[in-house]
Amino acid sequence: MADAATRLATLAEDLLGSPLPVRLRAWDGSEAGPAGEGPVLVVRDRRALRRMIWKPGEIGLARAWVAGELDVEGDLYEALDRLSGLIWEREGESAGPLAAVRDPRVRAAAAALLRLAGPLPPPPPPAEEVRRPGRGLHSRRSDKRAISHHYDVGNDFYSLVLGPSMVYSCAYWTDGGTLEEAQRDKLDLVARKLRLEEGDRLLDVGCGWGSMAIHAAREYGARVVGITLSREQAAFARKRVAEEGLTDRVEIRVQDYRDVPDGPYDAISSIGMAEHVGAVRYREYADLLYGLLKPGGRLLNHQISRRPEPDEEAYRIDPFIDAYVFPDGELAPMGSTLTILEEAGFEVRDVEALREHYALTLRRWVANLEAEWDRAVRLVSPGRARIWRLYMAASAVSFERNRIGVNQFLAVRTPPSGTSGLPRRSREWTE
Numbered sequence: 391m392a393d394a395a396t397r398l399a400t401l402a403e404d405l406l407g408s409p410l411p412v413r414l415r416a417w418d419g420s421e422a423g424p425a426g427e428g429p430v431l432v433v434r435d436r437r438a439l440r441r442m443i444w445k446p447g448e449i450g451l452a453r454a455w456v457a458g459e460l461d462v463e464g465d466l467y468e469a470l471d472r473l474s475g476l477i478w479e480r481e482g483e484s485a486g487p488l489a490a491v492r493d494p495r496v497r498a499a500a501a502a503l504l505r506l507a508g509p510l511p512p513p514p515p516p517a518e519e520v521r522r523p524g525r526g527l528h529s530r531r532s533d534k535r536a537i538s539h540h541y542d543v544g545n546d547f548y549s550l551v552l553g554p555s556m557v558y559s560c561a562y563w564t565d566g567g568t569l570e571e572a573q574r575d576k577l578d579l580v581a582r583k584l585r586l587e588e589g590d591r592l593l594d595v596g597c598g599w600g601s602m603a604i605h606a607a608r609e610y611g612a613r614v615v616g617i618t619l620s621r622e623q624a625a626f627a628r629k630r631v632a633e634e635g636l637t638d639r640v641e642i643r644v645q646d647y648r649d650v651p652d653g654p655y656d657a658i659s660s661i662g663m664a665e666h667v668g669a670v671r672y673r674e675y676a677d678l679l680y681g682l683l684k685p686g687g688r689l690l691n692h693q694i695s696r697r698p699e700p701d702e703e704a705y706r707i708d709p710f711i712d713a714y715v716f717p718d719g720e721l722a723p724m725g726s727t728l729t730i731l732e733e734a735g736f737e738v739r740d741v742e743a744l745r746e747h748y749a750l751t752l753r754r755w756v757a758n759l760e761a762e763w764d765r766a767v768r769l770v771s772p773g774r775a776r777i778w779r780l781y782m783a784a785s786a787v788s789f790e791r792n793r794i795g796v797n798q799f800l801a802v803r804t805p806p807s808g809t810s811g812l813p814r815r816s817r818e819w820t821e
Contacts, residue, residue, distance in 0.1 A: 393420030394506065398433065401503055411472035415463075429464035429472070439507035452710040455780055456516040456773045466783045467753075474787065518773045520717045528668035528718060545626045547769040548599070550762050551755050551778065556599040556626075559662035559692060560748035560796055569754045572747075577605040580659055583740070583800050584688045585812070586610040590656040593617070593682060595647050596663025600627025600640070606659075607639040615652070617645040647678060654684035661692040664727070665719050672722065676734035685805035688812075689736060694748075695795045696721035714777045724797050736801035739812055745795040752786035 394416035402410055413423040413430045421430070433439070438454035445453065454460035462469045504510075552558055553569050561572030562579050580602065586592060588611035594603045597616025600623075606612040618624050627642045647663075658679055667675045679689055699705050707720055728738055759766055759779055766775045788794045802810045 393422075394418045394433075394436070395420035395422040397502070397506055398439075399423050401506075412469055427464075429462055429466070429469035431469065431473075432461040432463055433459070434461060435459040436506065436508050437513050439503060440510060440512040443503060443507055443510075444512040448709045449713060452714060452780075453515055453519070456518055456714065456776055457513070458772060458776065466756075466779070467787055470784050470787045471791070474791075516773050518771065518777060519713050528671045543774065544769050545599070545622055547766060550766055550769065551759050553754075553758060555601060556630075557601045558598050560744055561751045561754075562744070563747050563750050569751070569758075572751070573601070574605070576747075577602055578609070580661065580690050580692070580798075581606055581610050581612075583798070584657040584659065584690050586612050586657060589613065591615075591654075593650065593653075593655045593658045595658060595660040595679070596666070597623075597627060597642065598662075599623055600630050600642060602659055602661060603627070603640045603642065604630060604634055604636060607636045608634060612639070612657075614640045615650075615655075616640065616642045617647060617650065618642070619644065619646060647675065650678075650682060653682035655682055655687060656684060657688045657690070658683060659690050659692075661690075662694070664691060664693040665716065665721060668718060668720050669722065672727075673730050673733065676730050676736070680734045680736060680803055683803040685803055686809070686811045687803045689731075689799070689801045689803075691727070691731070691799040691801065693727060693797060693799070694721055695724040695727065695797055697793065698723040698725065711781065715781045721794065724795065727797075728799065731799060731801050735803065737804040737810060738799055738801045739810065740798075740800040740817070742798045742800075743795055744798065745789050745792065748796045749786045749789035752782045752789065756782045756786065 395414050395418075398416055399410055399414050399422035402414075410423040412428060413421060413425065415421045415430050415432045417433055417435055433454075437457070438459035441453045441457075441459070442450035444450065451460065548558070549556065553573075555570045555573035557573040557577065560576065561569060562576035563572045564575070567575070584592070586606055590610070590612045592603075592606050592612045592614045594606070594614060594616040597603050597618050600616055603614040603616040607614050616627060618627070621644055624642050624644045631637055631640045631642060660679070664672070664675065683689065696705075707718070711719060724741070728741065731738055756779060759775070759782070763775065766778075785794070789796070800812075802812060804810050
């Protein structure tokens with residue numbers, strides 16, 4: 391009988407209709423597939439096969455990865471790039487499970503895979519997988535639970551990944567700069583676009599660990615309210631504010647964006663927050679931000695985007711991200727975001743694409759994680775550390791290949807007089 395790797399490679403190629411793009415190593419030490427110096431996909435335990443039989447596609451693969459039954463040796467970015475066309479892009483092309491069951495080739499391969507996988511049923515899902523009764527509700531309760539799942543995993547872990555800046559969004563890079571310098575430059579870019587001045591009231595929606603609030607207060611003299619649903623973030627941010635001597639200028643609240651009572655504000659920053667809002671709530675979100683600004687007030691919305699679908703009704707949240715990273719997180723096309731902001735009454739004055747900047751940022755975060763891997767595992771769990779490594783590396787490849795993007799929208803609550811308060815030369819902040 392052929393070794394496990396040869397049997398697996400043959401089955402995979404039969405199902406895919408093309409050669410494997412990476413070399414494969416099985417639990418018995420056997421190898422198959424293209425030779426050379428490229429990455430190797432390692433199936434450490436045949437339990438991984440049982441997971442993929444019961445949950446074909448991304449979730450089965452994700453469970454095996456999180457459990458440590460599936461791994462990559464060599465360049466993870468190259469492996470993900472080679473495999474992406476067989477995993478993420480291919481899932482949307484399926485003619486459906488009934489058509490697959492009727493295909494004799496698929497049925498024969500599935501039967502052979504069952505024999506190779508060993509005794510059923512499959513192992514239970516990893517403990518890190520989100521289990522919840524409903525999806526996409528975006529109620530106050532469900533949003534708080536989703537935010538807690540992602541952010542309340544320990545400030546020490548985030549410090550390890552993000553570095554001293556504690557900024558969890560894409561940096562703004564110049565050649566040769568450090569991560570901390572690039573994150574400082576991004577915060578300053580936001581402040582300059584908002585034209586912050588001494589005494590301005592700034593609302594920082596989704597304030598994270600307080601970096602934007604501290605920068606705006608310290609460098610521009612703004613009076614800042616930062617809101618987050620994460621108690622761990624809020625505690626960390628308050629401590630940083632106190633250490634900076636800014637408690638008279640910065641207030642950090644554990645508060646839902648729907649419950650902010652004390653407008654109007656001169657400016658609002660929303661950096662990496664809107665992805666949590668959801669399509670069903672996005673117009674409400676835009677309306678609320680508009681209402682919280684004074685006439686002439688400015689909004690800087692920094693948001694990850696996806697490519698538009700031919701049929702937008704067919705859009706589905708990425709299964710791995712939904713189950714393990716950002717429960718209920720949704721990406722919208724850039725044009726949809728712009729339209730909703732305009733429908734809410736905003737005048738959108740500038741849109742800047744920062745896609746390549748996020749790819750660089752993610753690679754630095756992955757490098758931080760890998761350099762402190764043993765400590766990261768102790769701080770969270772082996773499974774959660776593996777989730778973060780995969781999610782950040784896969785996201786970097788997606789930004790590099792233009793599968794997703796990130797954009798800053800500068801918008802104004804322009805008063806009836808039509809005076810926006812912004813310069814006629816819209817990119818003045820770059821000069």
